[in-house]
Amino acid sequence: MTVIKVAILGFGTVGEGVYRTIESHADDLEAVLGKKVEVAAILIKNKQRERNIRKDVLVTTDFEDILNLPKLDIVIEAIVNKEPTFTFLQKAIERGCHIITANKEMFAHHGKHLIALANEKSVSVGFEATVAGGIPVIQTLRQLLKINRVQQIQGILNGTSNFILTEMREKKWSFAEALLQAQKNGYAEADPTNDVEGFDAFYKAMILSRIAFGEEPNWKDVEREGITPITSELIEAAEKLELRFKHIASISKEGTQIQVTVKPALVGKENPFYHVEGVENAVSVHSDIVGRITLQGPGAGMFPTASAVIEDLAYVCQNNNIKRNFNQTVSAELEQKKGxxxxxxxxxxxxxxxxxxxxxxxxxxxxxxxxxxxxxxxxxxxxxxxxxxxxxxxxxxxxxxxxxxxxxxxxx
Ligand SMILES: NC(=O)c1ccc[n+]([C@@H]2O[C@H](COP(=O)([O-])OP(=O)(O)OC[C@H]3O[C@@H](n4cnc5c(N)ncnc54)[C@H](OP(=O)(O)O)[C@@H]3O)[C@@H](O)[C@H]2O)c1
Incomplete structure (x- = not known):
């Protein structure tokens, strides 16, 4: 029986979740792919840390050990930062491997280059986990993009910001109190800038823009604002109007121009985002045939993110990249509404x-x-x-x- 050999880069929340899911869903993977999936190697940074990994898996701190494996089909990257991850993934593609990444910061910066390189080498790139964790937004867009024309995507893409806004409203807390709670729960890092100032949502918006419209706006032209200007007083005033603050990334195409904003907005009860609370994420896609579709679910966490990676694993093995011509403009109807x-x-x-x-x-x-x-x-x-x-x-x-x-x- 032939085997699909996988290497996982990183064994933190995401890497370990992927490893455990490949183990727990081995039979399902084999049934779908017709081959066993085997984790051959795992790259980590700290060799001293105890890990629950089978003895026959190579655990290494040297990426060259992974590249030198006699057979390797897929490299799954679940590390942090733009480097050395970008370099690792370029080398993996050069070696002829499919790649899958959960790393939105790296992918927002270098995704275009990786996809071009992968096309040259006839391998696939999976990046479902880079946007909205367990919500299958990339697959949904791929499905819609066969014939539909996507006109607008809106999303609550950062669970930490949404949790803080929910806590501020429900518990009548200040921003600082809600942030502290997010840090205690492990939702926010010691330095929360990336989440609360909207950088994380911005990276995800750039990835969505590229998949929906084939391009992204000039990063300098994007209005990016975090949740820090929102005070308890503003939240209370909004409640009197039965409105809720949500941090919303909005990506649309007007004529030939891509418009992206990442900033707080107010929504009423009729808006699907009104009930998206805590660390949940949601994405709403408006396209010309189907109209509006809203997906909601866990935007992060060990198994929701592993779910996105494992579905990508099936996707890249089936190697069914969609080629889409993005040269259409959006319908006049939407432009009129926008105007x-x-x-x-x-x-x-x-x-x-x-x-x-x-x-x-x-x-x-x-x-x-x-x-x-x-x-x-x-x-x-x-x-x-x-x-x-x-x-x-x-x-x-x-x-x-x-x-x-x-x-x-x-x-x-
Ligand atoms: N956590 C989530 O829910 C979530 C959801 C969606 C996407 N993501 C993205 O997924 C990626 C991983 O997130 P995470 O939460 O799993 O991070 P994490 O828990 O901090 O784990 C990072 C892992 O990467 C390893 N690592 C770091 N630098 C390395 C290097 N230079 N060489 C080799 N290994 C290195 C670490 O090794 P050691 O164990 O030896 O320290 C650790 O195992 C990030 O890009 C994140 O943005 C995370």
Missing amino acids: KAKEFWLITGLSKNVIKPSITCIDEISNGVFVIRADKKDLDNLGKLDETISYFPILGEFESEVVSFEEKVSAL
């Missing part, structure tokens, strides 16, 4: 002298927190003039009655 003039915003930090006639006051929700209707461009200009102003879009329909600032806000 709608003014949107609703929750805003704080306004002072009377910056208010313009083009900004309409809808209501004062609590002291200094307003719902307004305005053009994004006007607000961006205000934001440049006065850094104390924070404003967050309210997504979807919003019931409103227009009043004047003078009528509503004598104290302003």
